[in-house]
Amino acid sequence: xxxxxEEKLHDSGFVEKSSETIDGDIATLNLGPTHPATHGIFQNVxxxxxxxxLSSEQTVGYIHRAFEKLAERRPYNQITPITDRLNYCSSPIxxxxxxxxxxxxxxxxxxxxxxxxxxxxxxxxxxxxxLVCNSVIGVDTGALTGFTYVFQEREKIYELxxxxxxxxxxxxxxxxxxxxxxxxxxxxxxLDNFLKTFPKVFNEFDSLLSRNRIFMDRTIGAGPISAxxxxxxxxxxxxxRAAGVDYDVRVMNPYSSYxxxxxxxxxxxxxxxxxxxxxxxxxxxxxxxIIEQAYKNLPEGSYKADIPEFYLPPKEExxxxxxxxxxxxxxxxxxxPIPAGEVYHSVEGGNGELGYYLISDGxxxxxxxxxxxxxxxxxxxxxxxITGQNISDAVLTLSSMNVIAGELDA
Amino acid sequence: MKSNxxxxxxxxRLQKQFGEHIKSVETPYxxxxxxxxxxxxxxxxxxxxxxxxxxxxxxxxxxxVHYPDNEGREFAIVYHLQSMVNNFRLRLKAFVSKxxxxxxxxxxxYAGANWMERETFDFYGITFNGHPDxxxxxxxxxxxxxxxxxxxxxxxxTREDKDDRFFGR
Amino acid sequence: MGKIEDLQVIxxxxxxxxxxxxxxxxxxxxSVWPLPFATSCCGIEYMATMGSNYDLAxxxxxxxxxxxxxxxxxxxxxxxxxxxxxxxxxxxxxxxEPKWVLSVGACxxxxxxxxTYSVLQGIDRVxxxxxxxxGCPPRPEQIIDGIMKIHEMVKHESLRRRYSDEYKSLLxxxxxxxxxx
Numbered sequence: 001x002x003x004x005x006e007e008k009l010h011d012s013g014f015v016e017k018s019s020e021t022i023d024g025d026i027a028t029l030n031l032g033p034t035h036p037a038t039h040g041i042f043q044n045v046x047x048x049x050x051x052x053x054l055s056s057e058q059t060v061g062y063i064h065r066a067f068e069k070l071a072e073r074r075p076y077n078q079i080t081p082i083t084d085r086l087n088y089c090s091s092p093i094x095x096x097x098x099x100x101x102x103x104x105x106x107x108x109x110x111x112x113x114x115x116x117x118x119x120x121x122x123x124x125x126x127x128x129x130x131l132v133c134n135s136v137i138g139v140d141t142g143a144l145t146g147f148t149y150v151f152q153e154r155e156k157i158y159e160l161x162x163x164x165x166x167x168x169x170x171x172x173x174x175x176x177x178x179x180x181x182x183x184x185x186x187x188x189x190x191l192d193n194f195l196k197t198f199p200k201v202f203n204e205f206d207s208l209l210s211r212n213r214i215f216m217d218r219t220i221g222a223g224p225i226s227a228x229x230x231x232x233x234x235x236x237x238x239x240x241r242a243a244g245v246d247y248d249v250r251v252m253n254p255y256s257s258y259x260x261x262x263x264x265x266x267x268x269x270x271x272x273x274x275x276x277x278x279x280x281x282x283x284x285x286x287x288x289x290i291i292e293q294a295y296k297n298l299p300e301g302s303y304k305a306d307i308p309e310f311y312l313p314p315k316e317e318x319x320x321x322x323x324x325x326x327x328x329x330x331x332x333x334x335x336x337p338i339p340a341g342e343v344y345h346s347v348e349g350g351n352g353e354l355g356y357y358l359i360s361d362g363x364x365x366x367x368x369x370x371x372x373x374x375x376x377x378x379x380x381x382x383x384x385x386i387t388g389q390n391i392s393d394a395v396l397t398l399s400s401m402n403v404i405a406g407e408l409d410a
Numbered sequence: 411m412k413s414n415x416x417x418x419x420x421x422x423r424l425q426k427q428f429g430e431h432i433k434s435v436e437t438p439y440x441x442x443x444x445x446x447x448x449x450x451x452x453x454x455x456x457x458x459x460x461x462x463x464x465x466x467x468x469x470x471x472x473x474x475v476h477y478p479d480n481e482g483r484e485f486a487i488v489y490h491l492q493s494m495v496n497n498f499r500l501r502l503k504a505f506v507s508k509x510x511x512x513x514x515x516x517x518x519x520y521a522g523a524n525w526m527e528r529e530t531f532d533f534y535g536i537t538f539n540g541h542p543d544x545x546x547x548x549x550x551x552x553x554x555x556x557x558x559x560x561x562x563x564x565x566x567x568t569r570e571d572k573d574d575r576f577f578g579r
Numbered sequence: 580m581g582k583i584e585d586l587q588v589i590x591x592x593x594x595x596x597x598x599x600x601x602x603x604x605x606x607x608x609x610s611v612w613p614l615p616f617a618t619s620c621c622g623i624e625y626m627a628t629m630g631s632n633y634d635l636a637x638x639x640x641x642x643x644x645x646x647x648x649x650x651x652x653x654x655x656x657x658x659x660x661x662x663x664x665x666x667x668x669x670x671x672x673x674x675x676e677p678k679w680v681l682s683v684g685a686c687x688x689x690x691x692x693x694x695t696y697s698v699l700q701g702i703d704r705v706x707x708x709x710x711x712x713x714g715c716p717p718r719p720e721q722i723i724d725g726i727m728k729i730h731e732m733v734k735h736e737s738l739r740r741r742y743s744d745e746y747k748s749l750l751x752x753x754x755x756x757x758x759x760x
Contacts, residue, residue, distance in 0.1 A: 033666055034616060035645070041618050041663060061548035062663045063618050066695035068533075069557060069564050081692070088620040104439060132623075151630035158627075168627075169716050170620055231494075234469050234522030245494070252411050252497050343439050344471075344490060344501065355471055357490070372471040372490070380525045406619050409548055549697060550662050557696055566696045 026054065029391070033062050039136055040405030044382075044394075051390045056383045060376075064409045071369040075334030076102050077176055077310075079369070084170040086371060087407045090129035090350040092121045092161070092173045097347035100255055101356040102176045105343045106310065113301035114178040115257040119294045120191075121164065121173060122256075122347075123287040127198075128157045129350030130238075130280040130287075133402040137277055138209055140399045141218050146205050153201055156194050163187040177311035178304030195292060206281060219273040223385040223397025230271060233381040236374050237352020239401055242279045243271030249348040260297075261290050273393075273400040280402075310336050334364040351375055351402055375407040414496040417442040420464060428454060441501060448487075448504040452514040455502070458491060459519055466493040466500055469516075472526035474534040478560045484508040485536055489516075506536065515541040533558035600738055607651070607677070608733040610639040611726075614650035616670065618657030621684035624716040625656045633719035638726060647673035652729060653706075656716075658686035659699045671706045672755055676741045679732065680708045681725055685715045707749050 032043040041062040047054045067086070071079050083098045084091040096118050103110060131150045138146040158168040163186055165173040174180070209215045225235075230243040240247055248265045250258040266282035268275030304311055308327050317324035330336060340362040346355035355372030378401065386394040420442060421435045431447040431454070446454055458466040471490040478484060483505035492499045506513060515538035516523045527538045528547040535556040537544060545551065555562060617625050629635050629643075644650040647670050659667055671680070682702055685691035688711040690700035702708060709732055712725035740746055750756075 033663065034670060061546075061550075062660055062666075063658050064548040064660055064662070064697045065658055065693045066557065066564070066697050070693070070695060073564055085620055088623060148631050151627060152632060154627070155630075155632045168718065169624055229521075231468060232521040234520065247494055252494075253499075254411075341438050342443070344441060344499075346470075353470070355490070357471060357473060357488070359475060368475045370471070370473040376525060376529075377522050380522060562696075564696065565694055566700075569700065 039399060040403060040408065042405065042408065046394070048391060053386050053389055053391065053394055056386060058379070058382065061409055063405050067371065067410045068369060071366055073365055075364050076336065076338060081170065081172045084172055085406050086373065086410060087129070087350055087404050088170060089132050089404060090125035091169065091171045092125040093347060093349045094354065095171060095173050096122055097345065097354055098356060099174050099176050100347065101343060101345040101358055104345050105341060105358060105360060106338060108177060108305050108307045110178065110305050111301045112257065112299045114303060114305065116294045116298050117179060117183065117303065118174070118256050119258065120291050123291045124157050124160060126350055127284050127287050128154055130284050134277055134280050136399050137273065137396065140396050141215055143209060143215065146208050149201060149205050153198055160187065160190055160194065163190060175311060177307045182303040191295060199288065202284065210281065216274060219277060219396060222273040222393040223389065223400065224270050224272040225381060225385050226271060229381065229384065233378060235378045235381065238276055238279045238283065239378055240352065241266060242268035242275035244269055249346050249353050253346070255347060261293050263290050273396050276400045338362065346372065349374065351407065371410055373407045373410055375403050379403050379408060411497050413498050415464065415498040420498065420500065423464065427457060441499060443501040443503065445503045448506050448513050451504050452516060455489065455516050456519055464493060465495045466491050466498065468492050468494055469520040469522055472523055472530065474530040474536055476534060476559050482507045485511055485534055487513055487530065487536060511536045512539055514539050517541055603738060604734045604736065608730045611651045611733065612642055612644045612649060613640050613652040613654050614644055614647060616653060616655045616667065618659065621656035621716040624719060625654065625683065625722065628719040628722045633723060648675050650674055651678060653678065653680045654683060655680065655687045655702050656683040658691065658693060659702050660697050661699050664699050664705050667702065668705045677736070679729055680706060681710050681712065681729055682708045683712045683722055683725065684717060685713055688713060691715060705753065707753060
């Protein structure tokens with residue numbers, strides 16, 4: 001700058017004034033509740049010094065819909081639509097977790113075919129959930145292409161759900177005791193098509209981001225957490241596996257014949273955003289393996305359990321048989337003979353261990369139903385993960401933790 | 411995966427260590443459920459975490475239940491713990507009465523209990539002594555009742571457009 | 580293609596006659612910038628509508644504006660709880676005229692299946708709504724149908740709407756200050 005300009009600046013006092021106000025000031029930045037980068041509604045108030053975050057405070061509860069109180073009013077088979085809306089990116093897993101909880105309570109025997117069918121649907125849901133999370137990490141780093149590729153594949157998964165239950169997103173799939181109908185021939189055709197074409201598209205999506213220099217530079221070291229702190233905060237699911245602990249409910253407490261399948265549980269090292277991304281990518285590949293195994297070995301048998309008091313009998317019998325008519329009436333009115341007792345069942349959801357703690361007093365609706373929601377529990381660790389990082393890293397960490405607002409607030 | 415501990419083993423060790431503070435031992439659906447004295451909760455959970463044989467060091471869930479008909483034991487706080495090393499799950503229950511709904515907080519043992527205790531406070535009004543930030547989490551701060559208690563309705567009490575006669579309530 | 584008789588060749592660039600309202604309305608309708616206020620499951624269906632299968636970009640709505648001042652259409656997709664209602668009202672007030680509101684899903688329109696103590700039974704309790712799209716969640720085709728109806732409204736709207744008495748009294752009934760005094 002020429003001397004003339006410098007003199008002018010100093011005369012006006014601009015340089016002294018601005019350096020006074022900029023140095024040493026801690027600003028409070030409000031990230032949310034409505035913010036393009038927080039995928040969901042939760043508020044973070046950050047105290048920043050320039051770009052570095054010093055501390056933060058969360059407010060949640062902006063979509064509190066009182067699921068647990070609602071469940072105390074509804075009969076058991078009407079609670080399945082509520083469970084849909086917990087982690088709505090992978091609602092079949094929530095539905096089946098609930099159905100398995102009730103089946104555990106009533107002590108029902110489930111045919112092998114139903115269990116394999118459930119595994120296929122649950123793994124499809126897991127693929128859908130991880131695809132959303134990973135493509136959204138891409139969007140937050142500025143890579144919008146992966147998002148459009150991936151959502152096209154999710155449409156194929158939605159078509160598979162539609163063949164089984166008729167709905168795309170909030171599926172209400174399955175019944176207590178199995179499924180409402182067997183898989184149709186169109187389902188098998190679509191599943192074949194999916195298993196053939198999805199790996200190619202997925203590899204293309206992977207090649208965009210996995211070894212991309214820019215992506216790696218942005219995500220490695222963003223929002224790390226050590227395994228010990230993750231265990232203290234009761235982390236589960238891909239977030240815990242990225243930190244280095246190989247805890248997976250499908251392996252530790254297998255349900256629905258998961259012990260018959262051969263798959264590996266990917267584990268990361270540092271617990272940062274890149275590890276979480278890679279753990280989810282690998283889990284998608286393992287889910288594809290499981291679906292292929294279940295599809296090849298799908299056993300013959302019935303698509304429903306033989307529990308006439310809880311599973312609606314077919315219409316022909318209702319019109320002709322007195323017993324079936326009485327069962328139908330009782331099930332629809334909600335007067336099913338559920339025994340009193342308490343049971344805790346958990347499934348490996350898209351975000352980790354989704355648990356259902358059910359206390360029944362023998363009435364038509366649960367006495368107490370508590371959802372053990374992984375998002376709610378691990379989101380507490382967010383301030384610890386972002387302290388000392390930049391604001392843009394905080395945004396990336398949030399999207400890589402896959403916090404789904406429905407599961408956070410219930 | 412097989413578990414390295416059995417229900418009887420764990421129940422026996424707990425009874426040996428804590429004696430009369432263990433009120434009852436049950437196994438509904440093969441899940442060890444132990445009712446403990448609410449005053450000794452902190453010590454029991456700490457001992458379970460640090461014991462080298464049991465290593466029950468992961469807090470799975472924390473919640474409350476309201477039994478309005480039980481005299482003197484209206485509120486239950488239920489802790490689900492598990493041991494990842496030994497693949498074992500355990501449920502602890504502690505009962506408090508509606509006059510004195512206070513228990514000790516376990517935030518020092520498990521950092522993840524922070525929000526779970528706030529949620530239990532928000533829904534049932536059970537206060538946890540020693541919690542760093544005991545306030546509501548999911549509902550608004552201005553709410554003056556505890557919604558999950560059995561005496562309160564599901565629906566909003568202040569709504570004026572829906573007539574209960576037509577909605578079967 | 581044969582020769583067209585009586586065709587007059589005009590030297591020069593030619594001109595087109597229309598009314599100012601129609602031109603402005605057509606420009607507005609084909610370049611609505613939405614503000615996706617997506618809270619829950621309907622938000623995921625909205626994202627699917629935005630994706631390449633049910634493309635929203637063909638309507639000129641590809642540029643999602645997350646800043647209220649730059650947005651024309653507030654798309655409320657998902658459940659609004661009582662805790663979030665003041666935020667929603669603030670976002671609506673910050674939007675510049677002209678603005679429209681599309682309520683996507685049963686929860687935003689009327690509270691949906693959640694008739695509970697914490698859910699606002701319909702966003703029309705706090706802000707005026709133009710089009711309601713029912714469904715739980717609505718299929719992307721339904722959301723596009725709602726957007727087409729918004730386009731119809733935009734095309735036939737008077738340029739002086741914000742100064743009309745009817746509009747002012749509507750905003751007053753919601754206790755929203757009209758900035759265009």
